[in-house]
Amino acid sequence: MSLLTTDHAAEIIGKLEKAQGNGAGYAVVETHPAEAQLKASDIQVFKTLDDALDYLDEKEEFGHVPGFGTEEHPLYYQRIENLISDLKTANPTEALMSIVSEKTANDKPLNHSTMNLNNLQDLKKEVTALGFSPKTADELEKNMRQLPQHFTVKDQLPGDKGQVDLTLHFHKSGVSDTYNFGKYEAVAGKVPPSAPNQSYMVLTENKDNKEKPLVKTFDSPNEAIEFFKKQKGTSELSIGESAESRHLLASKDTGKVNFVHDDFRGAYFSPAIKQTFYVKEGAGYSASQAANMVQGRTVHRDDLINPRNGEGYKAWIKLDFEQKKDDWGNFKLKQMNDPAFGFDLEKTLKGFKIKELSDPAHKEAIMAAMKNGDRVAVTAVNREGKEVKLMAEAAPQYKTLDLYSEKGTREKRELYKKPETSQSETKSQAKGKEKDLEESRSVKI
Incomplete structure (x- = not known):
């Protein structure tokens, strides 16, 4: 046996x-x-x-x-x-x-022809709590009524350089009638979402009627590009309200790319960032946190559990794009424990001349948004005393903030720091040099 x-x-x-x-x-x-x-x-x-x-x-x-x-x-x-x-x-x-x-003999018999309504209610609560859109909860019910073994639900969030696509995975148990929401993928590319009434589409050769190509439309530009890149024959990637009024973005001849529109090259040749985020009993990274992470930003978690001792802890976390991906194609996580790592968001904010920080409510909102990984709109005052509209985000790895113009170009943070901050940093650097000098002298002795 x-x-x-x-x-x-x-x-x-x-x-x-x-x-x-x-x-x-x-x-x-x-x-x-x-x-x-x-x-x-x-x-x-x-x-x-x-x-x-x-x-x-x-x-x-x-x-x-x-x-x-x-x-x-x-x-x-x-x-x-x-x-x-x-x-x-x-x-x-x-x-x-x-x-x-x-x-289940002593329980109510399982009805395999209808969905489990309690399970549906629980899953709706989970996706809502994690910040997915209301349409996601509606799609859940539509899919569960068909009782498939596995299904996915799509969602999107706006990104800095294009929409972030979210794909939620639901699996049916092999021994019950319940579904489990265990993971979702977030994909950030540089392709802007389509305009109203327009769609990205891939046209491929129709062997039965060469005058009428096969057309497949996509809500996601990232999925459209991925599908187009897999085509082996003659095909094209376009955008428009219909195949008849489409605008050509890229084309292939016998599987080889022979044209990419000038305005589309950056988006086409820059690979999208993709990461799988796992959910355990409804807990995990929220949809907006995941969207921020695949765009290179850092989020703060205060609900982490050490698996070795079961104790809770806090940390700033970002995707590590410099390391090799793991066996499942995911980026590894760079974790900076709080407060051990030494980044104090409130103290860091005080070092910048940001107008909204004078209002306690605005200050709390800014801190909460930055902990979520958001890029926040602020009014900063430069060296000349002029107010400038900027976007700011936390940069815990370097114990500072990153600043951007409203158009997305990086700004020099030194232009918006308080004078005393610069002086204290200079003193700190000087003390560090003195300490290094003393240590080197002691070694020589």
Whole structure:
């Protein structure tokens, strides 16, 4: 008998599928002698392989890894998707279905022909709490009525250089009638959204009627570009109210690009930034935080949990574009713990001549927006005493603010700093140099 053969297979698979939907990728399994069946509590789930291996290191005295050892309760790790497959092989579908039937025998029978209304209500609350648009909640109901195994819902937010596309993923449990919202992708490109009544479209050759090409329209310019780049034959990427009144943006001949409009080259050749954000029981990065992060900004989280000790902590977090992506194609996160890292937003703001900071309510609103990663409109006073409309955002990595004109060009922050701030920075730098000099002298002695 397989060590994975168990009467608790349905419960275990349900736990693994939910964890997978929440972004977990690996499981650590504690096996037992054949007479002691595997239970859900014998399996720990982890988002990354490193986390799983760290856990194994801590529990090493109980077994040998990887694989089965000679101890009473050996441990091993495995990808969740592979473990689910092995469990289903060791526990045939008929057995799983009978287990589910036993589990629900005393409850109201599951109706597989209609959606779970409580589940729909919970999911609507989750997407609303995370800041997705009302249309997202409406699309949820439309999709759930069809009872697919998996479906996605689209949303958009405005960006600095083009709209940010959001794709929410919903998975149906393999052992119940409930759906889980485990992740969503955010994509930021440099393509502006289409004007009202216009759409981005890709036209491809129609083999049955060469005079009438096939036309596929897109709400998202980023998706339109991605689809166009995959075409192998003769095709074109355009925008317009219809195929007859379209404006050509790019074209291909036998799969090779032979034209890109001058005004469209920057958007076409600059790859869009894409990141997957995971949601666990309705908690995670909000839609606006994700949109800000894929545009290169930093957000503040005060609800983080240390998985090793269960303690809460705060941190500023941004995507690290300088490091290699992980195995799932995501950028790694650059985390700056608060207050240990040393960035004090309120203190930093005081160092700039920003008019709105004199009003406590405006000041709190600015701080809240910057912690969300927003680029905030402010009125700054330059060295000549002139008021200038600027956009400001927190730059925790460099313990300062970044300033931009209303057109998006970067401004020199020194022009808007208070004089005493510059003097104190100079003194601080001088003290640092004196300290380095003293240390070097002590080394020579």
